[in-house]
Amino acid sequence: MRRVLPVAGLVLALLWLVVPLAPVLVWAGAERWSYPDLLPGAWGVTGWRDAAAAGLPFALLRSLALGLAVAAVATPLGVMTGRVLGWRLTGRPRLVVAALLVPLVLPPFAVAMGLDVVLIRVGLPELVSVVLLLSVVAIPYTAYTSATAFARTSPELEAQARALGATPRQARLRVVLPAVRGSILVAALLAFLVGWSDYVVTLLVGGGQLVTAPVLLGAAASGSGNDAAVAAMALATLVPPVALVTVAALRVRSSGRTAADRLPESVPPEERMR
Amino acid sequence: MTLAATALASALLVSACAAPSADSPTASVDRPWDEVLAEAEGQTVDLWMYGGDDRGNAYVDDVLAPAAADLGVTVRRVPVADTKDAMRRLLAERAAGEDDGSVDLVWVNGDNFATGQEAGAWLCGWSDDLPNMRYVSDEDPLVSEDFGVPVEGCESPWHKAQFTFAYDSARVTDPPTTVAGLLDWAEAHPGRFTYPAPPDFTGSVFVRQALYALSGGAEGVPAAYDEGAYGELTPPLWERLRDLAPALWREGRTHPRDQVALDRLFADGQVDFTMTYGPATLTELVADGTFPPTTRVLEVEDGTIGNASFLAIPASSPDQAGAMVVADLALSPEQQVAKADPDVWGQFTVLDIALLEDEAARAFDRLPDSPVVPAYDDLSRNAQPELSSSWVTPLDEGWRREVLGRP
Missing domain, CATH: 3.40.190.10 (Periplasmic binding protein-like II)
Incomplete structure (x- = not known):
């Protein structure tokens, strides 16, 4: 019984994620699907053609660019913060944590609504504003992910590299960073997803300059009658992040294993005792 | 220059x-x-x-x-x-x-x-x-x-745009000629009529159309919103729509989310009426076989809302x-x-x-020329003006509270 419950829980959780997607999957290949048929009456690629005609390929490219830009800003900043938190380099970790929580507690919609007037006044280009604002939303994720990684890695590692003659820069970039590489990848992925999937900030702060996949999807899904095209857009928006997460999960697992294998050599036995 | x-x-x-x-x-x-x-x-x-x-x-x-x-x-x-x-x-x-x-x-x-x-x-x-x-x-x-x-x-x-009701003349042999008559027809034919839920655009105008019908036409409702008129005119409207609800599609427990969703119910033969603020699209829907060829536009003697x-x-x-x-x-x-x-x-x-x-x-x-839709001039005969936009939100809210919220 004790074993069955977690498994059942896992299966339920997976079903909860996957079942709502089933109609989307079917619709994306449907030509016509009317009541009371359980399955579409005709299959085809009309949905994909309509979605492409509505500008889906470019919207996906724009989403990709936005995700990469957000990851490029939020990952380094998050890793720096994560190092400070994970290695307890600050006397006031609670203050840092509280500051990091703010963007998570405030809904992005409220942030966008409040900040858009300010950002317009400041006169920053819209695209810069979007990347900055989304990076603020992404930094808590990148910071926490890397903080756990640093907490698992001994600060002694850096000291040892220094003792062996590495410059501070070399010690950080060539010894510490590779040791937390897997987590940095996950952090970058989370930041990428923030940029990839955002609707409100991209539209309101971006001033419509950046029609990303979610913006296109949101507009198309607000009408009905084009379910096949909407399903195609939803699927195209969903698959790349899922594929990325899967690849990252596999890589982190294998690199985690090798890191664990390597660890006994790099840390002397008496260190491990502590 | x-x-x-x-x-x-x-x-x-x-x-x-x-x-x-x-x-x-x-x-x-x-x-x-x-x-x-x-x-x-x-x-x-x-x-x-x-x-x-x-x-x-x-x-x-x-x-x-x-x-x-x-x-x-x-x-x-x-x-x-x-x-x-x-x-x-x-x-x-x-x-x-x-x-x-x-x-x-x-x-x-x-x-x-x-x-x-x-x-x-x-x-x-x-x-x-x-x-x-x-x-x-x-x-x-x-x-x-x-x-x-x-x-x-x-x-x-x-x-x-001209608000328009369409029906399948093969299934509706005794089409009503007024909006109030349409509500009576819906009551007499359980499960064969429904309307999109306000604040959807089409559902919202249907409620305004019903308000006109129950208030003696557009002249009975002051164009500018005022609370007195709202308090006086809407209770009969909510009561009528509440009474109607059990006779709607799925006993009024759920409503289509917009006009296209209602169109689909109509196309699938689940209901006998649809309504739209863009009647010109009816022609194509009939031509491509989505709607039955017997689809007709309802002639409403008291006129419908235009904008x-x-x-x-x-x-x-x-x-x-x-x-x-x-x-x-x-x-x-x-x-x-x-x-x-x-x-x-x-x-x-x-x-x-x-x-x-x-x-x-x-x-x-x-x-x-459309075999389905009369010319705009015919369609807009006796057309009624839209209410002031300040009416729209109170009516949508009122419908949600008084009709949807009190089955």
Whole structure:
């Protein structure tokens, strides 16, 4: 019984994620699907053609660019913060944590609504504003992910590299960073997803300059009658992040294993005792 | 040229420096159209519009935008899930005193236009001067007032809509002839009628139509919202709709989310009536076999509600000349007739055919006659005006509280 419950829980959780997607999957290949048929009456690629005609390929490219830009800003900043938190380099970790929580507690919609007037006044280009604002939303994720990684890695590692003659820069970039590489990848992925999937900030702060996949999807899904095209857009928006997460999960697992294998050599036995 | 440009620049400067106020900035008056055209050349006009209508999107991308390109103006369509998204952006720009905003043209009417007008967010005094306005009748109340708010040159008309009920004559052998009669019919035929849930656009106008029917017509309801009238007129309306609910599709426990969802119920034979603010689309739906060939438009003796939608230019737009050129182009007989073609978008023209030159008038005559939909003139007989936009939200809210919330 004790074993069955977690498994059942896992299966339920997976079903909860996957079942709502089933109609989307079917619709994306449907030509016509009317009541009371359980399955579409005709299959085809009309949905994909309509979605492409509505500008889906470019919207996906724009989403990709936005995700990469957000990851490029939020990952380094998050890793720096994560190092400070994970290695307890600050006397006031609670203050840092509280500051990091703010963007998570405030809904992005409220942030966008409040900040858009300010950002317009400041006169920053819209695209810069979007990347900055989304990076603020992404930094808590990148910071926490890397903080756990640093907490698992001994600060002694850096000291040892220094003792062996590495410059501070070399010690950080060539010894510490590779040791937390897997987590940095996950952090970058989370930041990428923030940029990839955002609707409100991209539209309101971006001033419509950046029609990303979610913006296109949101507009198309607000009408009905084009379910096949909407399903195609939803699927195209969903698959790349899922594929990325899967690849990252596999890589982190294998690199985690090798890191664990390597660890006994790099840390002397008496260190491990502590 | 220089004088006019300086005047425009200083007008912009003044509007940018002044604290945001309710005074709408005015376009410099009586500028020769050639100057506007010259200034527009090379500008990119960001047209923010509801993106949930495929045919509307296709018309703008494939017909309007190429024609604008011939005039040297690039049209960039920004699709939004709700026109309120565009309003949020341009009100933020207005609040920030921005004069280099990112919204140049908005497809708008009713509530959203009124909101922008209250905030002084629209550029005013320009639409009357558009060259193609000469084809629009001065006496057309649909074009001079937008849900009870005077237009005053702050937006240019784009198309007209007439609320319409359609039914399957094979299944409905005794069609009602009034809106009140339609409600009685629904009660007598359980499960065969429903309407989209307000605040959906179509569901919302159905409720207003029912309010007229139960209040003795449009004359019985003051166009401007007042609480006294609301308190007096709506209780019978809510009571009638509550009583009707058990006889609706799925006992009124759920409603289709919008007109297209209702259309699908009608196409699948689950209900016998559908309703739309864009009846021209009925022709195509019958032609492509979605709707049965026996689909007919219900003749409503007491008339249905009509309105118009518009293109408005925000005061914060940096491409106002370009936006005016696009608005004027959209009003041209060529564009209006293309848009009215049921194969393209099927939107009724705002032009008065009697004012058109012969050739243009013939183009409208050549539009295919629909076996389903009567001509606009017949459809809009006894047409009733929209209520003021300040009625819309209280009625939508009231319906949710009194009808949906109290089964």
